[in-house]
Amino acid sequence: MFNIFLDDAAALVVVLPLLISAIIAFMPSKIWPWIISLVTLVLHLVLSLHLLKEISISGLIIYEFGNWEPPWGISFKIDGVNIGLQLLFSIFVLISTFYSRKIFLSEIDSRDSGKAYSLWLLAIGSLNGIILTNDIFNLFVFLEISALASISLIALGAGQNRKALLAAFNYLIIGAIGATFYVIGVGFAYAMTGTLNMNDLVIQLAQYSDGQLAIFAGMSFMLIGLMVKAAIFPVHIWLPPAYSYAPSAVSTLLAALATKTILYFFVRLLYEVFIIYPSYLSLFLDFVLYPLSLLAIFIGTLIAIYQDDIKKLLAFSSIAQIGYITLAFSLKDHSGITSGFIHIFNHALIKGGLFMAVGYFAILYKDRVTLSSLRGFGYKYPITSFALLICGLSLIGLPLTNGFISKLYLFQALYTNQMYFSIALVAVSSALAVAYFWKIVEQMWFSEIKFKSEKEDAYIYLPIWIITVSIIFFGIYSSPIIEFSNLSADYLISGYQN
Amino acid sequence: MSNFIYFWNHFAFILLMVGGLFIIITSQNYLKKVVGLAIFQTAVFVFFVSLAKVLDGTAPILTKMENAYSNPLPHVLILTAIVVGVATSALGLALVLQIYRNYETIEEKEIQSLELKSDK
Secondary structure, eight states: OHHHHHHTHHHHHHHHHHHHHHHHTTOOOSSHHHHHHHHHHHHHHHHHHHHHHHHHHHSEEEEEGGGOOTTTSOEEEEEHHHHHHHHHHHHHHHHHHHHHHHHHHHHSOGGGHHHHHHHHHHHHHHHHHHHHBOBHHHHHHHHHHHHHHHHHHHHGGGGTOTHHHHHHHHHHHHHHHHHHHHHHHHHHHHHHHSOOBHHHHHHHHGGGTTOOHHHHHHHHHHHHHHHHHHTOGGGOTTHHHHHHHSOHHHHHHIIIIIHHHHHHHHHHIIIIIGGGSHHHHHHHIIIIIHHHHHHHHHHHHHHHHTOOBHHHHHHHHHHHHHHHHHHHHTTOSHHHHHHHHHHHHHHHHHHHHHHHHHHHHHHHHTSOOBTGGGTTHHHHSHHHHHHHHHHHHHHHTOTTSHHHHHHHHHHHHHHHTTOHHHHHHHHHHHHHHHHHHHHHHHHHHSSSOOOOOOOOOHHHHHHHHHHHHHHHHHHHSOHHHHHHHHHHHHHHHHHHHO | OHHHHHTHHHHHHHHHHHHHHHHHHHOOBHHHHHHHHHHHHHHHHHHHHHHTOOTTOBOOOOOSSOOOBOOSHHHHHHHHHHHHHHHHHHHHHHHHHHHHHHHSOOBHHHHHHHHHHHHO
16 A cells, blocks of 8 residues: 555655645644644655665666656656755755744744645745756746745745845746746757757757757856856845845745755756766856856855844855855866765755754844844853854864865865865855854853853754754764765766766 | 848847846836736747747647647647746735835835835
């Protein structure tokens, strides 16, 4: 009986959250939507683990919807590249859903609980679709579903601060322009090749091996559209207000996973499809992505130093961290791609943990968390504050945390490519990250006022500490993350050689 | 010149697309931005559908005569994209309504000056 479900695990990880989302949308209860979401996501994790087992046996699953064979029908593909991300996604959404309930209760009207969790599951299902899909038009649909669901979730922050509406509106306009650019690119690709399936696209594109202007135009449209969605430096302007005015639980989900899934698809498109035009690819990577990543790292960190609002500070540091990931991906070799994937995993954990801790402070303080409002919190709420400290040290890249592993592999990748200038810049910007994080630590532990410790909510600090422990765990025993990233790079690079 | 006539659909699409983008970027009114976005997206729909046209092609229906027929797939894709576009416009208009209820204006400049005042 249960095997019927397991056979369709690849489709169900996407369909199940979308289906349940429709069911709980109009539930008037305050607690049942949360419980149903949790049960759904536990099932989601079981299905992801089943997929991992299948992948370790066969190495590749292609799920054809309605049994239409690949070039015609829509298919999902699960292989070494995305199985690690799928597992991380599944685990993280479960933890953040567990965390979200108390935060939602205090930040939005409790009668809206059903609607909020409906949008929450919609965002989760569609983001998971981005990870699995093997069809370039299907990706557009998932991109837009996830964007619309996250925009509505961001707009829920309007009860706290009306600026959330402006942030959501800007995200809607800029995000829709990005997605439409992507569709124009898909149109060019379809006009030249007559296919939308990614594997077939590679085969069909090979007939234009000398290069065609229409294809390069289409590729550029697709890449620019995805860059807007992934918030790569000059087109990142929608991200900081959107993350900082959203309800705290929503910031956690989006900051940890939304841009990561799109970055994953971005790199998959680059190294699986566009690799058949090596000259175009190296032009794009060397003269567009590489300089923009360096600018993102530097400018993101510098702006973060001057932020007073903590959620905005973290959002700008996200811009810099996305810069580290794209810098690693722009290196065109195995070590670069590996270190990019390592940082996708580690940064999802770190930023998730930081936003969770700051979100808890926001509902304790009952206002926006600024630097001065954190005064003495280290003594007042020691359990959460200590988790925040560890996540922050990991963001800087101190040894014994997973942030160190990221930096180590990034430095190694840059060193093998003899990019000494970038090594210097990355080192300097890591030092600058100390500057903005130290401001927080100073307010929390080194102000004159001493507070007695107050009781903290176990429902909230438990998920925060699960993330924090995993940060230390993967800092000491990092081989799971490194192996998954190696696997991803192996699969992408083997496509390179064919 | 012959290229221009042969690819006139591309030029029409570019004109419409740039027009939509121009409205989004230059207008100060949030409602107009949503309308500009709708025009911008419609331009892409027109582009897709015009790609599918085969000269003298008919609808892809199986008959006894062998006819040339237009490619139906882009139409199907655009049907999906239209649904996405409608949802985007609807959400955009709902947000504009909420912005109006909270700020009592939907002009970007007035909202910015309101926000500057509230920050002080």
